[in-house]
Amino acid sequence: EAQVTQNPRYLITVTGKKLTVTCSQNMNHEYMSWYRQDPGLGLRQIYYSMNVEATDKGDVPEGYKVSRKEKRNFPLILESPSPNQTSLYFCASSAGTGSSYEQYFGPGTRLTVT
Amino acid sequence: QKEVEQDPGPLSVPEGAIVSLNCTYSNSAFQYFMWYRQYSRKGPELLMYTYSSGNKEDGRFTAQVDKSSKYISLFIRDSQPSDSATYLCAVTSGYNKLIFGAGTRLAVHP
Numbered sequence: 001e002a003q004v005t006q007n008p009r010y011l012i013t014v015t016g017k018k019l020t021v022t023c024s025q026n027m028n029h030e031y032m033s034w035y036r037q038d039p040g041l042g043l044r045q046i047y048y049s050m051n052v053e054a055t056d057k058g059d060v061p062e063g064y065k066v067s068r069k070e071k072r073n074f075p076l077i078l079e080s081p082s083p084n085q086t087s088l089y090f091c092a093s094s095a096g097t098g099s100s101y102e103q104y105f106g107p108g109t110r111l112t113v114t
Numbered sequence: 115q116k117e118v119e120q121d122p123g124p125l126s127v128p129e130g131a132i133v134s135l136n137c138t139y140s141n142s143a144f145q146y147f148m149w150y151r152q153y154s155r156k157g158p159e160l161l162m163y164t165y166s167s168g169n170k171e172d173g174r175f176t177a178q179v180d181k182s183s184k185y186i187s188l189f190i191r192d193s194q195p196s197d198s199a200t201y202l203c204a205v206t207s208g209y210n211k212l213i214f215g216a217g218t219r220l221a222v223h224p
Binding site for chain 2: 041
């Protein structure tokens with residue numbers, strides 16, 4: 001089954017404790033992206049990757065890091081989480097530039113930073 | 115000013131009603147206009163997309179784009195309880211960056 005998986009689905013952590021949210025897709029997609037979803041603000045792009053070893057900032061990259069060492073994986077790293085990073089996070093993938101309108105989303109990771 | 119504006123609702127309608135969901139956008143460079151549907155505790159999924167202006171129909175769903183007024187709409191005919199979800203409009207110029215509206219929560223009650 002074609003899908004985007006994220007782990008963990010739920011995470012409660014404390015300020016400053018480094019964490020990683022994993023994302024994996026099995027569709028051989030070139031393009032992957034991370035979003036955060038907050039009430040009233042919709043989905044905002046954090047980082048995106050056009051292919052292996054090619055990443056760039058989205059609209060809200062501060063406090064986040066990403067890497068793309070393999071085509072299927074795109075982890076999101078919070079090196080020193082703060083309470084304002086409490087949010088619902090989604091990973092997404094698409095086939096490439098010509099298909100950017102169709103992004104496949106993971107199930108989401110709800111992060112709480114206390 | 116946000117690049118995409120969408121009324122967050124919530125919108126509550128009886129089963130069988132016609133639903134109209136709308137967004138406005140500010141940048142005339144956008145070429146693709148999408149509607150994503152998000153069920154509770156799930157990720158968004160693409161419902162429909164339109165390239166440039168015009169209408170597109172898929173079953174009970176019709177998407178409309180008016181580029182002259184920068185207005186995009188989604189109509190749902192004969193709405194069903196299973197249509198209850200949050201509907202997100204999105205736009206892109208085609209270069210991988212999607213910009214989403216805040217989403218409108220819709221509830222269809224029997």
